[in-house]
Amino acid sequence: MAIASSNSGLSSSYYDRVCPEALPTIKRVVEDALAQKRRMGASLLRLQFHDCVVNGCDASILLDRTSTIDSEKSAITNTDFVGVFPIIDKIKFEVDKVCHGLIVSCADIITVAARDSVVALGGPSWKVKLGRRDSTSANRTAANANIASPLADLPTLIKSFKDQGLDEKDLVVLSGAHTLGSAQCLTFRDRIYNDTNIDPAFASQLRTICPRVGGDLRHAPLDSTRHSFDVKYFTGLVSKKGLMSSDQALFNGGETDELVLKYSRNQNEFFEDFAKSMIKMGDIQPLTGNRGQIRTNCRKVNLKN
Numbered sequence: 001m002a003i004a005s006s007n008s009g010l011s012s013s014y015y016d017r018v019c020p021e022a023l024p025t026i027k028r029v030v031e032d033a034l035a036q037k038r039r040m041g042a043s044l045l046r047l048q049f050h051d052c053v054v055n056g057c058d059a060s061i062l063l064d065r066t067s068t069i070d071s072e073k074s075a076i077t078n079t080d081f082v083g084v085f086p087i088i089d090k091i092k093f094e095v096d097k098v099c100h101g102l103i104v105s106c107a108d109i110i111t112v113a114a115r116d117s118v119v120a121l122g123g124p125s126w127k128v129k130l131g132r133r134d135s136t137s138a139n140r141t142a143a144n145a146n147i148a149s150p151l152a153d154l155p156t157l158i159k160s161f162k163d164q165g166l167d168e169k170d171l172v173v174l175s176g177a178h179t180l181g182s183a184q185c186l187t188f189r190d191r192i193y194n195d196t197n198i199d200p201a202f203a204s205q206l207r208t209i210c211p212r213v214g215g216d217l218r219h220a221p222l223d224s225t226r227h228s229f230d231v232k233y234f235t236g237l238v239s240k241k242g243l244m245s246s247d248q249a250l251f252n253g254g255e256t257d258e259l260v261l262k263y264s265r266n267q268n269e270f271f272e273d274f275a276k277s278m279i280k281m282g283d284i285q286p287l288t289g290n291r292g293q294i295r296t297n298c299r300k301v302n303l304k305n
Contacts, residue, residue: 009288010129014108019099023112029091030116038227041117042181043084048114049174049281050078051107053164054142056285058135059106061143062088062298069301075143080184085299088113092298106298107132111282118274121180123229126275129282133292136301150187150244154254157246164284166277172250172259173277176270179233182219182226183243185210191245197252199240206243222247234264 015022034041051061054072061078062085065071072078073085088109095104108130119125148160161171191198192206209220222243223233233247237260242248251260263270293302 010131010283010286012127012129014130015104019095019103021098022095022104025094025098026091026109026112027116029087029094030113031120033087033090034117034120037083038121039181040084040087041121041227042177042222043081044087044110044113044117045177045180047081047084047088048110048278049177050081050143050147051110052281052284053146053160055135055139056287057107057111057132057282058285058287058292059110059132059295059298060135060138062106062110063135063138063301064299066300069138070140072138072140072143075140075147077143077147088298102294102296105132105292105294106134107286109298115278117180118229118278121227121229124271124275126279129279131286131288133287133289134295134298135287135292148246150183150246151190152246152249154249154252154256157249164281166281168256169259169273170277170280172256172263173270173273174281175247175250176231176233176263176274178222178243178247179229179231180222180226182221184216185218185220186216188220188244189216191243191248195245195248197240197248198242202239202241231264231267231270234260234270238264 030044047061048057051057051059054060061072063069063071065074073081088106091109091113092106095109096102111132112128115126115128146160146163148157157171158168161167188206189210189212192203192210193212206220209218220243223236225232236242237248237251240248242251250256296302
């Protein structure tokens, strides 16, 4: 099911005339990447959120460190993205080839690749709005500040989303992206040893993966079907099997409990609302018109003429 887009200075038909092969090319490269490593779907999806909540959806997260760029890649919240950047590079190379030049921005590549990853793993589709341009700066400090800690409680999570123009519903819906992928031991150790709102058998199982000391980079799945886009994330929360404290905070006697229950019981409603919230997130402070640039290399700001 395709969901119609909302209002902003962007358009879902932006590349239809100037490069009609752009979107099919992105889809092909994403599907090829997921055929080799399905876990990259979660990374491509999460990449858009981590980009958009730091000064808008402008591909600042892709910039490597230089003497003038304080790369967001080195932010604490972004250390698990290493494997995804070569996929973006591959998409950029292939798209520039079929478009015969600099037509498609890295920011739009991130946005389309996130959608295509969701679809490839069984989730909904939606019309992605396009026409973003790429930033010429990055902000590591904001990356560390704007993405909530895995230990965050519900009020903190709600505030972090409201700061981006997103509401409680968007918080729950977009957290549903955790139906894909895994998290490092260091993000859930405190929960499995100290939290009380956790299924005891679930906690015991996770302790075999994540000891009290060491093993920080070991991974555990965020839900029981880590490579399928479904509602198992929400059914897990209802069963007190949220992996991180910030996951379980969504279903812990607070104001978001009803939404979690609703989505745990109705996949179609979750899919529809997820598409709407992804479109809304993609509208966060895009660079359009003459602002920003279309990078030649997604990792570097273009040299001035």
